[in-house]
Amino acid sequence: MSRIQACFEQLAQNNKKALISYITAGDPHPSNTLEIMHALTDAGTDIIELGIPFSDPMADGPVIQLACERALKHGTSLKDVIGIVKQFRQTNTTTPVVLMGYQNPIEIFGVEKFAETVSGLVDGVITVDLPPEESQQAASVYKQYDIDTIYLLAPTTSDQRIQMITDLASGFLYYVSFKGITGASQIDVNSVEAKIDQIRKHTDMPIAVGFGIKDANTAKLVAGCCNAVVVGSAIVSIIAEHGKDMPATTSEVKSLLREIKDALDNDETIQNIA
Amino acid sequence: MSANVKENVMNAAIMPDERGHFGVYGGRFVAETLMTPLQELEAEYAASKVDPSFQKEFDDDLAHYVGRPSPLYFAQRLTKLWGGAKVYLKREDLNHTGAHKINNTIGQALLAKRMGKTRIIAETGAGQHGVASATIAARLGLECVVYMGADDIQRQAPNVYRMRLLGAKVVPVTSGSRTLKDALNEALRDWVTNVDNTFYIIGTVAGPHPYPLLVRDFQTVIGREAREQSLDQTGKLPDALVACVGGGSNAIGLFHPFLPDAEVKKYGVEAGGDGVETGRHSAPLNAGSPGVLHGNRTYLMEDNNGQIIETHSISAGLDYPGVGPEHSWLKDEGSVEYVTVTDDEALAAFHQLTRIEGIIPALESSHAVAYTQKLAKTMDKEQTIIVNLSGRGDKDINTVARIEGIEL
Numbered sequence: 184m185s186r187i188q189a190c191f192e193q194l195a196q197n198n199k200k201a202l203i204s205y206i207t208a209g210d211p212h213p214s215n216t217l218e219i220m221h222a223l224t225d226a227g228t229d230i231i232e233l234g235i236p237f238s239d240p241m242a243d244g245p246v247i248q249l250a251c252e253r254a255l256k257h258g259t260s261l262k263d264v265i266g267i268v269k270q271f272r273q274t275n276t277t278t279p280v281v282l283m284g285y286q287n288p289i290e291i292f293g294v295e296k297f298a299e300t301v302s303g304l305v306d307g308v309i310t311v312d313l314p315p316e317e318s319q320q321a322a323s324v325y326k327q328y329d330i331d332t333i334y335l336l337a338p339t340t341s342d343q344r345i346q347m348i349t350d351l352a353s354g355f356l357y358y359v360s361f362k363g364i365t366g367a368s369q370i371d372v373n374s375v376e377a378k379i380d381q382i383r384k385h386t387d388m389p390i391a392v393g394f395g396i397k398d399a400n401t402a403k404l405v406a407g408c409c410n411a412v413v414v415g416s417a418i419v420s421i422i423a424e425h426g427k428d429m430p431a432t433t434s435e436v437k438s439l440l441r442e443i444k445d446a447l448d449n450d451e452t453i454q455n456i457a
Numbered sequence: 458m459s460a461n462v463k464e465n466v467m468n469a470a471i472m473p474d475e476r477g478h479f480g481v482y483g484g485r486f487v488a489e490t491l492m493t494p495l496q497e498l499e500a501e502y503a504a505s506k507v508d509p510s511f512q513k514e515f516d517d518d519l520a521h522y523v524g525r526p527s528p529l530y531f532a533q534r535l536t537k538l539w540g541g542a543k544v545y546l547k548r549e550d551l552n553h554t555g556a557h558k559i560n561n562t563i564g565q566a567l568l569a570k571r572m573g574k575t576r577i578i579a580e581t582g583a584g585q586h587g588v589a590s591a592t593i594a595a596r597l598g599l600e601c602v603v604y605m606g607a608d609d610i611q612r613q614a615p616n617v618y619r620m621r622l623l624g625a626k627v628v629p630v631t632s633g634s635r636t637l638k639d640a641l642n643e644a645l646r647d648w649v650t651n652v653d654n655t656f657y658i659i660g661t662v663a664g665p666h667p668y669p670l671l672v673r674d675f676q677t678v679i680g681r682e683a684r685e686q687s688l689d690q691t692g693k694l695p696d697a698l699v700a701c702v703g704g705g706s707n708a709i710g711l712f713h714p715f716l717p718d719a720e721v722k723k724y725g726v727e728a729g730g731d732g733v734e735t736g737r738h739s740a741p742l743n744a745g746s747p748g749v750l751h752g753n754r755t756y757l758m759e760d761n762n763g764q765i766i767e768t769h770s771i772s773a774g775l776d777y778p779g780v781g782p783e784h785s786w787l788k789d790e791g792s793v794e795y796v797t798v799t800d801d802e803a804l805a806a807f808h809q810l811t812r813i814e815g816i817i818p819a820l821e822s823s824h825a826v827a828y829t830q831k832l833a834k835t836m837d838k839e840q841t842i843i844v845n846l847s848g849r850g851d852k853d854i855n856t857v858a859r860i861e862g863i864e865l
Contacts, residue, residue: 238633238764239750241642242488242649248632260762286486286749291763312486312749316476337490339652344492362490363650 186279186306187331187354190229191389191410200406200447202227203391204440205283205415207234207250208267209259211426216267219422222433224278227444232309232413235264235284242311244366246416249423261288261297268304281307281333281354286321294321298328307331307354315344315351322351335359338378342385349386355411358382360394366416370395376408398439399446406447414443472783477666477753480789483782485665487645487752494652499667501572506674511567518563519678522596523553525560527679529686529843534813542696542836544829546816546846547683549707556819556848557679557707558589562658564675566593569656576600576655580644582609582637582703583774583821584616585848586660591625601625604643606636609773616852634767637777641751661704662781665752669781676710683843684714691841697722697832700845701824702795703739703775705784707847712793722794725784726828728770729797739768741780742788742795755782771800771856772820774848802827807850807857819848820856 184192194201204223208216216233223231236254240247268280282305289297289310308330313321315334322332331354336345338361349356358379360370379390392405393413402412418436425432477483485495505511519525528548536544549557562579569577577599581587587603594601603620607629610617620627633639641664648657662669662676687695698715700708702725715721730738738744741756748757750765758766758778770776787793798806803820806827811817818826822845829844836842850857858865 238766239638239642241645241751242490244646245632252633255764258762262762287757287759287765288763290749291746291759291761311488312752314485314487314489314492316492317484317486335489337488337492339490339493341493344489348489359488359490362652364646367650 185329185331185354186277187230190279191355194229201229201391201411202440202444202447203230203232203393203411203413204228204418205232205234205413206418206422207236207247207254208264209236209254209257210250210419210422211253212257213254213259213263213267215427215429217270218429218433219436220271221275222437223440224275226437226440228278228440230279230281230411232281232283232415233264233268235261235282235288237285237288240285242364244364244416246366246419246423250419261292265300265304268301272304279306280304281309283309284311286310286313294324298324298330302328302330305330307333309333309335309357311335315348318351326353333357336382338362338374342381345382345385349388352388355389355391356382356386357413358390358392358409360392360405363394365394368395368397370401370405372404375405379408399442402443403446403450412447414440472786473666473670477670479783479786482747482754482785483666483669484754485752486749486754487665488649490649490652491665495665495667497572498568501568502667502671505568505571511571514567515564519560523559523563524551525678526682526686527551529683529690531690532814535810536833538813539830539833541833541838542840542842543838544833545687545695545841545843547679547711547843549679549845549847550816550818550822550849554585554589554592555851556585556589557676557710558586558660559592560678560710561660561672561675561706562586562589562593564671565656565658566597566599569599569658570597572656574654574656576602576651577658578602578604578644578647578655579658579660580604580637580640581660582606582640582776583772584609584613584620584852585774587625587627588616588619588623590658591620591623594625595623602647603627604630604640604647606634606640607631608635609637612856613773613852614855637773638765638779645751661706662709662783663704663751663753663755663779669753669783672706673709673713673783676706677713679707679710679845680712680714683711687841687843694718694721695843696836696840697724697842699724699726699825699829699832699842701726701775701821701847702742702780702784703728703777703821704779705781707845709781709783711843711845716792723792724828724832725793725795726824727795727797728772728775728824729799730769730771732799733797737769738797739770739775739777740797741778742784743797747785750779753782755779755785756788771803772824774819774821775824796828798824798827804857804860806830816846817850818846819850820853822847
């Protein structure tokens, strides 16, 4: 059983939701990423989403754009990102790690070589600019190496596309909560619920909701209708604020995530709806 | 005609495929949120293509608003000076707003109107596409926002003011390299946020499908006219075509109607900057490698880790690390030869055309003129070359003056 599947099954048994935490690898410096990853899991993160920095992150807002710029200033390459996951796995063999990024760095590395290198270390890949129409080749390679291909779904995704995507997807689905870029705050819970109901008609796969979830309150609002929430820009903002002051960064990140995790674990309304 | 060439010609006619691929290039590499809007645009464009009223409105606007057909002008003095093939200029610089860009913005704005969109956005490098978008927005009464790299805003001040006069909001982009590629990223971010009421007018034959297709179709008026004018004026097809290539819309516009004519040689001129060997240039077809950026797979300027690298050109309009996917395909197929011209050579051509023919060319178009000089000398006097004079140079006089140490 894959780490992702095991993670969701265990949470489901306890009637709990997953907390997925995003950071950009190499931000503020490649030597800090491992420590931040451990801080994420210490604070209750169930799945780590590790961003592969890219020079042109067209789906990201200013917070993650700047994180990419900081990581690239220190030359963080895909090879470095894989190296960080390798180190992480020396002490953590259970927390799923999903790489999230854009196609070009992977394509230049070589899709097959990438899959072979990360097999067993990385559990899933989200390629923001690789919709199902363009992803079939990469997805079949990932499958060969037991890596889940995780797809985005959006408010604009039609029933027909939901079906096509759920047919191809594995691991979990990532629902983008609004039309926009990461870090914006315009989440509308009613429309998220309605769309997730629509997606549920096509699949039993776990559904994560991301974009616009920045604190315990927003997490609680959407958690009722999905299996996982993704927190990204809120964490990256803390890293941006404290830079390489690791004690300050990790303590503030942990307190944000603990608050969110507590809200997810202990809020009656969430568990009842699920 | 060899079997191989024949096959290429047949392929050219059916490119791109139904998913927007030109061979391995092109496609639709965007976040899921944009997939449905792109499919809607594709469907609307397909419907408008077979709608005579749409075509009529487009043709009428090109005739009466843009001032088409643009002349095909025999540059007699230049031809004599260079001492080789006869040089003809396709005068896109005489279009309303001073460049070929308006052909495309009119087509896309008519699509926006058809789709009921009330707001248009655009990216711009040199400012010509921004001006053309602001112009058509003013005429149709649409809100217009133009994204422009903060550095480009500095070097293209007159065009920034023109856009503002036309009622557009010009938004400086300070992320990344603060030039055209970053303006494109920012426009895509705006579009994904405001997709319900907003139409994104992409200025070149790049971006996700169907943009490379529809921009090409709107620009092929250049080549169709040139073909007819050549037959009228010289009794034959030209022997060679020359156009500058940044994203490549003026070049595709000129070349595409001649793709079935293998005997007409086609030359796309990339910006060689300080020289391709220095690494400071904008010539992905000559010195780049295939990758994925801005919604399509194409030749890119990138490092070994797949990060997009900064480009350099004297001309803001050519200062872009990618190129339209159809050009990548045409390069691999060998139907078009892609060459480079340095900043210095382009600048010399800028002055030469200005002094010999009384035409001030855009720095972008000056690259095509510079290569034409080299080419003309290798051809005989009975042969003809059509060079696409894609824009006029008024916008560049500050840049040229600065380089020559003159304060205006």
